Amino acid sequence: MAADIAPLPDGAALHERNRSFEWTAPAGPYRRITSAQAQAWTEQGYFLLEGAFDPAELAPVTDALDELDARVTAFLKTQPDGKLMIAEDGNITFMTHxxxxxxxxxAFCGHEVFQDLGHDLIGPDVRLYWDQGVYKKPEKPGTFPWHQDNGYTYVHPQQYLTCWVALTDATTSNGCPWVVPGLHRHGTLAHWTTDAGFQCLDDPEGAVPVEAPAGSVVVFSSLTPHATGPNTTEAVRKSYIVQLAPDGAVIHPAQSGDGAQVPAADPNRQFPILSGGRAVAPPA
Ligand SMILES: O=C(O)CCC(=O)C(=O)O
Structure with missing residues (x-):
């Protein structure tokens, strides 16, 4: 491990599948990001892309997710304590896929912003890997624990891209993302389970909040440890998470044992975004 890579904090360990990770730095030329952002991606594991979307572009996405949130919330209310797995009525809802x-x-996942970020940070052949709305509610303010996105489902290659799109202003008061810069360079960490989600770090030193005005994107690696704080305001904090992976990426379902791999290429939800560097329209 090179000397300039932040050491693993006490109590953190590598994921059992992560044995020889090497970070791939983007080479440029870039379509959307600056050289400083490319450097931040490699050195810190994140950057804020401000003003990526205007309100008119976000409004229909928010409307669509509001509708899905209403359905998810109605379902959670039928569950014991309003909870199902890590979703909880009044705390946090996930509008997965x-x-x-x-x-x-x-249509939004095929936006030029994602095509450009995919080109700049992943390569010429990119698929949507995962998408979900995440709403943090004020009634039961809760913390979403420290994790890496590759700690939930182990994807190979480990290094893919999370675009955390702020649909409303995200602040330290309402649950903006926090990240620990530098630790992405170790690859995937071991995670343990908690009631609120998988966790890989406990109260890490050097964590920084990334406040994100509506329309901006917190761009971070699947390997960047992040968490979100409680929403202590009176309004819902809304985000849409769009994750992009290189075409050919495979997942290792935890239950399938060693060697079992599934291509991350479901045509209905993991459709191509870029092919040979050229835009591919999402399914209508
Ligand atoms: O948006 C949030 O509050 C947390 C979501 C998150 O970190 C995730 O889904 O990986």
Missing amino acids: AVLQSPTAR
Whole structure:
């Protein structure tokens, strides 16, 4: 491990599948990001892309996710304590795979911003890997624990891209993302389970909040440890998470044992975004 890579904090360990990770730095030329942002991606594991979307572009996405949130919330209210797995009425809702239900979400995932970020940070052949709305509610303010996105489902290659799109202003008061810069360079960490989600770090030193005005994107690696704080305001904090992976990426479902791999290429929700560097329209 090179000397300039932040050491693993006490109590953190590598994921059992992560044995020889090497970070791939983007080479440029870039379509959307600056050289400083490319450097931040490599050195810090994140950057804020401000002003990526205007309000008129976000409004239909928010409307679509509001509708899905209403359905998710109605369902959670039928569950014991309003909870199902890590979702909880009044605390946090997940509108997973919105692209399967909403043509608006599908079209948004094909936006030029994501094509450009995919080109700049992943390569010429890129698929949507995952998408979900995440709403943090004020009634039961809760913390979403420190994790890496590759700690939930182990994807190979480990290094893919999370675009955390702020649909409303995200601040330290309402649950903006926090990140620990530098630790992405170790690859995937071991995670343990908690009631609120998988966790890889406990109260890490050097964590920084990334406040994100509506329309901006917190761009971070699948390997960047991040968490969100409680929403202590009176309004819902809304985000849409769009994750992009290189075409050919495979997932290792935890239950399938060693060697079992599934291509991350479901045509309905993991459709191509870029092919040979050229834009591919999402399914209508
Ligand atoms: O948006 C949030 O509050 C947390 C979501 C998150 O970190 C995730 O889904 O990986």
